[in-house]
Amino acid sequence: MSKGSRAVRFRGGGLGLFIQSPLHIVGTAFLLFLVYVAVSNIAAGDYTLRQFLQNLIFGLAQGSIYSLIALGYTLVYGILFMINFAHGEVFTAGAYSGFFTMYTFAQSGFLQENTLIAILLTFLSGTIASVMVAVALERVAYRPLRNAPRLVPLITAIGASITLQQLYLRLFGASARRFPDINLYILPDVFTDLECRVVDGVEQCLGMDIIGGIYPVEIFGIALRLRPISFIVFFGALFIMWALWMFIQKTKTGRAMRAVAEDKSTSALMGINVDRVIVTTFILGGALAGAGAVLFVIIPGNGQVNPLMGFFPGIKAFTAAVIGGIGNVPGAMFGGLFLGVAESVGPSLLGISNQLRDVISFGLLVLVLIFRPTGFFGEVLSEKKV
Amino acid sequence: MIHRTTIPYSLYACIPIVILTLTGIFATFGGRDVIRGELNLSTLTLAAMVGITAYLVGVQARERGLALTVLNAALSGLIIALVLSALVLFEAQNDLRFVFQNIGRSAGGNLSGSVLTAGRPINAETGDYRGLLEMAAFCVTWAGFISTTLFLPRRLREVIFVAAMLTLTISLSQGQVNNIITLPDALALTLVLVLGYVAAVWAEANTGLSATAKAGIGAGLGLAVAVGIWLIAGAGGLERGGVLYGQGTQPVILSMVEDSRIVGFFIAMILAGALGAVLSRSSGQAHDAFWYLLAGLLALGIINSQRRADNVWIAVIGVFSVLALALYFVPLLGKRAQTAFERTPPKFQRNAQWFATGTAMAILFLAPQFMGLYVSNVFNQIALYAVMGIGLNVMIGYTGLLDLGYVASFAIGAYTLGVLTTPSLVTCGGSLPETAADVATQCTGIMTFWEAWPICVLFSGLTGTLLGIPVLRLRGDYLAIVTLGFGEITNRVILSNDFRDLLGGAQGIAGIPSPVIDLGMFNSAWTTTLSRSNDMYYLFLFSVIITMFVVYQLANSRTGRAWRAIKADEDVAQAMGINLMNNKLLAFGVSSAFAGLGGAVFGASVQGIFPRSFTLLVSINVLSLIIIGGMGSIPGVILGAFILIGLPELLRELDAYRLLTFGALLVVVMIVKPEGLLPPKPPELSEAGEAARRSSNMTKEAA
């Protein structure tokens, strides 16, 4: 007995941790290397605060869109425990629908006259298209496989993703479509020195262009060139996420969703219509992706709509969802912002070319999975998944 | 009267049909003839759409009798026709070309003018809508007709369907396949095989001859036919217009009697006769396989002989009848042969199997001499994907690890070969030259293909294993995404300018030397460069055989069982003493090694590699053929490679819809038949187990 009672505390986790530790060493070494590169870049003066702020703001805007898409992954994962691989294509649907709507408005002149209404209608059409695709996906591809082994719905999802991509390609053509330029001028009385042009010899100032404009700003003595749209996208996305959070927490449907995520069969016994909850989840995910898609194409410079455009944002949003802890709603929001910033700040901080942005996201994904497979916020799920 | 499902089903069917119409499928396919001048692909596509719908509707209404079934099916055809007409008319009023860029272009509306208006553009001004009416009439009649087939016996229906599909496929790819074999060749082979077969069956019933003696009779008959052909050829039968020449091109096999290959011809005929005799009592699979092959050759022979004929229907009907007869009768005879096979002593069974395998190998070995460059290139593609499919199957099918970054290992194999065998500014066998211009003249590669090949395999295997380490603990979906990331990272790296000197950046590595078989030490003439596709064929064949062998052996061993246990239930497998880390890493390594093997052969065969050959699409292609063929099944993967890689190669014009079909197939297969077309057969170990037990008891008693 005396020998045993000494063994109450384990020797560093025992052999069970053996696989993990060398990995941790490699991961840590890699992280330290990254920190070293970053620090030396800063020390050498190759990286300035100005760049950082500029990248940060851009990254937050981009990241908030990732968050919106990531929420779609997380919601579906939380309930069905499957990755909706085709979610990126749901995003594309929104972008196309938004594009065609906005293009029509731009052609008819409606855009120039009622810019705000046109934008809102564009959001509406993008959201509706995405929701339709998401719901169709659920009905056609996923519902028949509700109880299949894990690999099966995943492969189906990959198939659905390819199918949709190719359908867009055949339907709408391979060429990238340029989103119309939008200018929305506000507050001509406040910003009396912006967007001025001379018409018939008289100088007219239209006010701040909060969508197409880019303006020099000086903060704490650092000269930046900022786009108001970055802030609009960021806060718009935050608002949408807040609305979603309220929906999940406060409404009856939201409660049903949480119950189904916890335990499908029990929820069914308690009288919850599981199918309807799942469809609702896809509707929500689709709506978020559609809104995200319109936000994405509205940012000048992003404004290309093409059949494959959803793939990478989709994968990255998934990465974001994993970083935050998949199945976890605040986690997805955080993960998206984190990834957006890392991707935007990372390349110049590490002194690598901008084309390697994607490598940074995947590198992050691998690092997170090594150190914290459940993501930053994802303790709850680890037991349930097994 | 009208079944309650008829209208909803037809309307559901209209959704994909309308979507496909908007992709311009009818316009794209309109220019491609399936049967020259009689049937184009566009019509066939519409027929397939209507046919499938009518079939599904008909199945529901079937219990109510023939008349009502036809009525329901015809109604579904009518609904589709109405929806399509509405679409055509709507499009004629509103130009949708801006949105749907591929929709087509035609007078009187972009959708008008294709099969949707039966080739007669509608004309709103003159009120000419006859085209739409014709299309509707076609849909209704065709739908009704299809539903009548529901009342045929099931087997007959299947035979007709499969034979029709194969006939159409052969007809569609006529241009590529009509030079493989001539009708006299095929008929001569058929004659010999049938003679041998019939003689053996007759001997079985009427004499007590041993199996070997029967094979001897078959061989003798083969010899007799060969002599006959030789005599006829001597009398001028092989000249143009002669009995043995037929209407097609010059016979490939028969003309062997006229030159130095005559010995080969006689041997081939004797072997064919013996094969015929052996087949009458061989395992059902071997029996069926050879007869189907023969039927295929006959079909190709017919195509060859009719390739310039005025009446295209002769060829079509000929091919269809040959295939249908084969599909109907061969399995019946196969059952008979299997029964006979099981009665024969084990020694003969073994010999028969060896003989069949040997003949199959000989056919595979000689095939490229007849196939021509294009077809052997198609075979090479199939073989390449078969190698990769069997390799990836180790991960997906056996171990249950979904790897979407398989292209990474493929690329590593190809680039390793490129770097090692191709001279560049960095890698140069000899002194490094000053300028890039001198590389070509002053450098050789570091090593030859044969030296580099194993290194490529090992290196891919090693990197695969290393990539496996960080993702060991991840389950299905995480693993899929992370491996996808690896694939993308690999693609970025080979594209990037940072490694341009070594990997060539966007330009890739051009001028990879072809493998040289140098047996100059025995005979100075024995040196060949494997540069043409029908030479590379042997390298591909060798790769497939190695891959099949290694994976088969591993799958049926302690390791393979561990893999499948991991796939079934990882936790329990570990609790049964299986070391997850070792076995999973081994799966990663083996799988990647075969991708590397394939990559190296690929690099050598195309003599130049470019980053755009190494995209996610490769991984998706391999994944699809595994899923459709059958996870964990080697024959399944090979079938998958034939269907998914071979067919599209022959039907190049359909490339636009290739990936769309793959994606849709993945979804459909997973929902309808998740085990794939040829699921793996569980090994039957009882008998072996009994034998093992007997022998161990014997040893014990002896001791």
Add this chain to the structure above:
Amino acid sequence: MGDVLLDVQTIVKRFGGLTAVNHVDLQIERGMIASLIGPNGAGKTTFFNCVTGFYKPDSGAILFEGQPIHGLRTDYILRSGVARTYQNIRLFADMTVIENVLVGMHSRLRSSPIGAIFRLPATRREEQAALAKAMDLLDFVGLTDKGDLLASNLAYGFQRRLEIARALASEPRLLLLDEPTAGMNPNETEAMTTFIRKLRDELDLTIFLIEHDMKLVMGLSDQVSVMDYGVKISEGTPSHVQNDPKVIKAYLGTSEVDEESGGVIEDAELES
């Protein structure tokens, strides 16, 4: 005290705020049939999972044949001689019956992948021996002639037996059975009882089982331990446990029961 095979020393396992196993001590001697009983949710299966390595206990020690095995990975624990079955049968469904048994033998086989590829003589001999042994095991558990069926195609009772055969294939010295008769009718239960005894007698195994069927437990066990709310509340011979007021209280939720009536638990369980 005899030869202690399994020595569990005050292990604790918590899930968040819930303590599923709370300072449980338990010893099993070699050659015993020991049982673990308790109401649903008492922590029995969690206890099994701790012993077999599925869970790592938060504190405490588990010694098997004097060697600590707590915190080890499941495959190490199996190799040291502890095998188990599962409450909800967990066979390798797509593999045949023989293959399931062969997987069970995995840890006792040596052949390497290289040996497998080239079918080296040593590998072939080992495979032959393994097959012969698998056939013997199938005969032993009564699955003769079912070797080539897929495990998922077996009848329920046979699946239980196959799970036991798979565990036996690993040549364990301690066999843990998690509710071996769950879902069986009285006849099948009777057969299983005989079978468990045969296991112990013919294979020199020590058996530790979780069971709800009191008749089986009381008729079979040398030692019965009772858990309730993660705590071991009683232990001893069947008759001792049956008369322990704490046990009766745990099962019936009241202490008002006449302490003399030994058969109470049995009846209560049989009715449920």
